[in-house]
Amino acid sequence: MFWLASHTKILGAMALLKCIDMGLIGINDSVLEHLPGLAKEEVRLDPNDPSSATQPRVGDITVRNLLTFTAGNAYPVVDILAALNPESIVTDPKAFFPTNKSVYAGSHAANPNQIWRYGAEADYSGLLVEALTNVSLGQFIQTHLLEPAGVEAKDFAFTLDSEQRARLVGQHVRVSPDMLIPRAPIYDDAHIKFESAGAGGFGTISALGQALLHLINQGIHPKTGKRVLSSELVAQMFTPQLSEAQVENGLNQPSQASNDGGVLFPGTPKQWGLGALLFPEGFETGRGKFTLAWAGFTNVNWHCDIEKGVVMLAWSQEIPQDDPIYNNQTRYPIERVIYDAIGNSFF
Ligand SMILES: *[C@@H]1O[C@H](CO)[C@@H](O)[C@H](O)[C@H]1NC(C)=O
Ligand SMILES: *[C@@H]1O[C@H](CO)[C@@H](O)[C@H](O)[C@H]1NC(C)=O
Ligand SMILES: *[C@@H]1O[C@H](CO)[C@@H](O)[C@H](O)[C@H]1NC(C)=O
Numbered sequence: 001m002f003w004l005a006s007h008t009k010i011l012g013a014m015a016l017l018k019c020i021d022m023g024l025i026g027i028n029d030s031v032l033e034h035l036p037g038l039a040k041e042e043v044r045l046d047p048n049d050p051s052s053a054t055q056p057r058v059g060d061i062t063v064r065n066l067l068t069f070t071a072g073n074a075y076p077v078v079d080i081l082a083a084l085n086p087e088s089i090v091t092d093p094k095a096f097f098p099t100n101k102s103v104y105a106g107s108h109a110a111n112p113n114q115i116w117r118y119g120a121e122a123d124y125s126g127l128l129v130e131a132l133t134n135v136s137l138g139q140f141i142q143t144h145l146l147e148p149a150g151v152e153a154k155d156f157a158f159t160l161d162s163e164q165r166a167r168l169v170g171q172h173v174r175v176s177p178d179m180l181i182p183r184a185p186i187y188d189d190a191h192i193k194f195e196s197a198g199a200g201g202f203g204t205i206s207a208l209g210q211a212l213l214h215l216i217n218q219g220i221h222p223k224t225g226k227r228v229l230s231s232e233l234v235a236q237m238f239t240p241q242l243s244e245a246q247v248e249n250g251l252n253q254p255s256q257a258s259n260d261g262g263v264l265f266p267g268t269p270k271q272w273g274l275g276a277l278l279f280p281e282g283f284e285t286g287r288g289k290f291t292l293a294w295a296g297f298t299n300v301n302w303h304c305d306i307e308k309g310v311v312m313l314a315w316s317q318e319i320p321q322d323d324p325i326y327n328n329q330t331r332y333p334i335e336r337v338i339y340d341a342i343g344n345s346f347f
């Protein structure tokens with residue numbers, strides 16, 4: 001079992017999309033009546049200062065805003081992590097990633113629809129699923145996303161039982177280019193206060209691989225033959241959702257989602273689909289056009305390549321997030337070898 005961190009987000013997004021397929025809400029519908037906490041949140045005068053004075057939000061927040069990070073939310077957990085002393089992350093054995101509402105609750109960076117910003121929208125997506133269905137997010141994911149993909153309940157959880165904890169992969173911190181040292185768990189699942197669609201999942205790599213496989217097969221899992229999502233919504237996931245201004249003012253601006261606070265994949269064309277990043281022109285390792293991808297804090301990475309028919313996951317359990325040494329020396333070279341081997345199309 002690996003801690004998925006933000007790799008959980010794609011499950012939360014697919015769960016919310018499933019609610020659309022079930023007729024519980026529409027993609028353009030407001031979410032505010034279901035999420036009173038979100039409805040009350042205000043907007044910072046200074047978008048980047050968590051302690052800034054605020055003013056009331058102007059504009060509605062829809063399901064689409066949650067799935068595209070355009071609701072204007074900041075990401076309170078990332079502000080908390082940014083304030084930690086990097087030394088203490090290495091030397092202090094305590095978990096440091098919060099397990100309560102301080103992950104998502106807080107002031108917004110902007111009004112809805114102005115910018116793309118990596119924020120608390122994913123957690124609110126999970127809370128919305130629970131509000132719409134009266135079922136816990138973990139149970140909903142199990143029933144509607146994992147069971148149809150042939151994944152056993154024991155291979156995904158928001159809270160680990162003793163059998164799962166015995167299978168937990170240890171976490172590590174890079175202290176130099178040549179050295180990783182073990183550390184105690186980053187996320188304390190024994191004290192979770194909510195099932196976090198933003199970062200709370202644990203799972204096995206094969207479970208998550210199976211859970212994503214239907215995305216390159218129009219929503220039907222290719223082995224079980226069961227439909228997970230409608231082909232219409234799967235197609236929308238791979239369709240660019242952001243305006244040019246949202247790309248320029250958001251995706252192409254320095255982001256807390258990047259390793260060093262810089263621009264994500266500078267120089268590579270980017271868009272956002274429903275629930276994850278899109279590479280409209282592919283990626284240098286060989287990924288095809290409109291590959292959908294995201295990752296988690298502990299270097300857990302996934303991508304779904306509909307052009308070449310590839311779902312690939314590359315997971316470690318180490319920080320810093322999006323570690324360039326892991327990417328350059330391990331992940332991207334293996335990815336290149338696989339794309340070289342399969343050529344331009346698997347089919
Ligand atoms: C949602 O709104 C978009 C544009 O505003 C429109 O193209 C689309 O048809 C709407 N979808 C639904 C399901 O109402
Ligand atoms: C959330 O947990 C953190 C510890 O991770 C604690 O410092 C904080 O007070 C808690 N916040 C709330 C809103 O419960
Ligand atoms: C959830 O519970 C509320 C109130 O208890 C009820 O109105 C609603 O129909 C339930 N929703 C579902 C999907 O069961």
Ligand SMILES: *[C@@H]1O[C@H](CO)[C@@H](O)[C@H](O)[C@H]1NC(C)=O
Pocket residue numbers: 324325328
């Ligand atoms: C990783 O590769 C990128 C692109 O080739 C390069 O810009 C960067 O300096 C490399 N970083 C490390 C730590 O190897």
